[in-house]
Structure formats: structure tokens, C-alpha cells
Amino acid sequence: MTQQAWKPDGGGNVLRLNPALDRKALAEAFARDGFVQIENLFPDDVANAMEAVLANRTPWRTIFTDNNGQVRKYRPHEMAALPVQQSQQLQQGIFRKAREGFAFLYHYYPMIETLQTGEDAGHPLHQMVQFLNMSEWLDFGREIIGCDTVNRSDAQATLYAPGDFLTRHDDSYGDVVDRRAAFVIGFTREWKSDWGGQLVFYDGDAVIERAFQPRFNVVTFFKVPRWHAVTYVAPFAGAGRYSITGWLDHGRVDVPG
Numbered sequence: 001m002t003q004q005a006w007k008p009d010g011g012g013n014v015l016r017l018n019p020a021l022d023r024k025a026l027a028e029a030f031a032r033d034g035f036v037q038i039e040n041l042f043p044d045d046v047a048n049a050m051e052a053v054l055a056n057r058t059p060w061r062t063i064f065t066d067n068n069g070q071v072r073k074y075r076p077h078e079m080a081a082l083p084v085q086q087s088q089q090l091q092q093g094i095f096r097k098a099r100e101g102f103a104f105l106y107h108y109y110p111m112i113e114t115l116q117t118g119e120d121a122g123h124p125l126h127q128m129v130q131f132l133n134m135s136e137w138l139d140f141g142r143e144i145i146g147c148d149t150v151n152r153s154d155a156q157a158t159l160y161a162p163g164d165f166l167t168r169h170d171d172s173y174g175d176v177v178d179r180r181a182a183f184v185i186g187f188t189r190e191w192k193s194d195w196g197g198q199l200v201f202y203d204g205d206a207v208i209e210r211a212f213q214p215r216f217n218v219v220t221f222f223k224v225p226r227w228h229a230v231t232y233v234a235p236f237a238g239a240g241r242y243s244i245t246g247w248l249d250h251g252r253v254d255v256p257g
């Protein structure tokens with residue numbers, strides 16, 4: 001598969017990784033700790049273009065668990081059309097579920113699904129998800145996580161806006177796709193720790209092992225299953241938390257090339 005020029009803003013950015021990453025050292029860190037954080041993942045021009053796409057050109061949808069734990073998805077116009085009373089009821093249901101256990105509310109863009117259906121044809125995130133399924137990324141991921149059999153990136157773009165969260169879970173997803181590692185590629189600049197939105201690792205329910213601040217052009221790989229969460233983004237947060245998140249797994253490769 002040849003790599004196409006990536007032109008989110010009429011420029012000629014070609015999606016590619018920073019060639020200077022010390023893969024061997026990063027793989028050693030992952031093998032030792034079960035996670036690794038990698039700065040400067042993409043060259044600056046790619047990271048900047050990606051940030052512009054996420055901040056300005058992505059038709060974010062809303063996804064959440066309702067009071068029965070059912071996943072609900074809304075497109076922007078559907079969210080906007082909800083009567084105030086109904087949206088307040090939904091909000092209360094989300095809170096009730098989150099109080100008890102697993103629940104979430106965030107914004108997302110399903111890159112694979114829209115690529116398959118032809119929706120938003122030509123959107124730059126489609127090239128991103130194709131890149132995440134090309135050998136440059138898959139070879140890199142296989143080397144970092146020390147698993148040479150993973151054959152797919154399942155991925156989506158996410159925005160955690162003020163009020164968004166994802167409670168504690170472990171990313172296990174049955175045996176069908178056999179996820180080996182999660183990745184979170186951050187495109188968030190100048191975040192303050194008080195704004196929440198940290199990726200947190202837990203030991204059981206009680207001990208916080210580690211918390212990662214949203215950052216720009218930094219990827220976090222972690223071995224799954226592992227208990228983790230995205231903490232509530234404060235109502236006073238001054239920015240959105242933008243990421244490309246996904247898993248390296250053994251799924252059927254169904255991303256059109």
C-alpha cells in the first residue's frame with residue numbers, strides 16, 4: 001500500500017512517524033512497566049495539521065451510557081434537537097449510572113465506520129485511520145509492545161469536553177479481537193492538571209498507580225487488560241481534550257486501504 005499525501009488544509013503533509021524515536025529503549029520500557037509514553041510521535045507539521053483537523057474540522061458525535069447502561073450515540077444535530085427536559089433527564093441517568101460503576105460520556109468520531117460507509121468522504125481522519133493500519137504504524141506498534149502478531153488498529157478520534165468522563169474499566173473485549181495494547185495519541189496543548197481529564201491507572205479500586213496529563217503529540221501505549229479511567233473534565237476546563245485512541249488487536253482487517 002502506498003502512502004498518500006495528507007492534505008488537511010491544502011498543504012502537503014505526509015502522515016509519517018518521527019524517524020528519531022529510540023524504539024529499542026521504548027520497547028524495553030513497555031516490557032518492564034506494561035506501558036510507555038512516547039513524546040514527539042509525529043513530525044511537527046503532521047501533529048499541527050492533525051490538531052487543526054480535530055479542533056476545527058471534525059463533526060463530533062456524542063456517546064454515553066444511559067441510566068440502563070445502554071450505549072447511546074447522537075449526531076450533532078440530534079443533540080441540538082433534544083428538548084431541554086429530555087436532555088436533563090438523560091444527564092441525570094448518566095450521573096446515576098456513573099455513581100454505581102461503569103459509565104461514560106464523551107465526544108467521538110468513528111473513523112473506521114465512516115470510512116466504510118463513505119460518509120464525510122475525503123475527511124482527513126480517514127487517512128489517519130488508514131495510516132494506523134499500514135505497516136509503518138503496525139510495525140512500530142508491534143516492536144514497542146513486543147507482539148508481532150497484532151494485525152490491526154481499531155481506532156476512533158475522541159474529544160473530552162467539559163463534563164465528559166470515562167469511569168474505571170479494563171478494556172477487555174472478549175476473545176474475538178484479542179486486544180493486546182491500547183494507545184492514546186494526545187493532541188492537547190497547555191492543559192492544566194486542575195481541569196481533570198487525566199488517564200489514570202488503578203491497582204484495584206483503591207490505589208491510583210499513575211495519572212497522565214493530556215499532552216500534545218505524545219502517545220501512551222499500555223498493555224490490556226489494565227484498570228484505567230479518564231477522569232471527569234471540569235466544567236471550568238479551558239480547552240477540549242483531543243486524542244486518537246485505539247487498540248492493537250487481532251481483529252479482521254476491515255479498514256478499506
Ligand SMILES: O=C(O)CCC(=O)C(=O)O
Pocket residue numbers: 158166171184198199228229230243245
Ligand atoms: O482517552 C484515554 O486516555 C483513554 C480512553 C479509554 O480508556 C478508552 O476509550 O477505552
Ligand SMILES: [Fe+2]
Pocket residue numbers: 169170171182228
Ligand atoms: Fe479504555
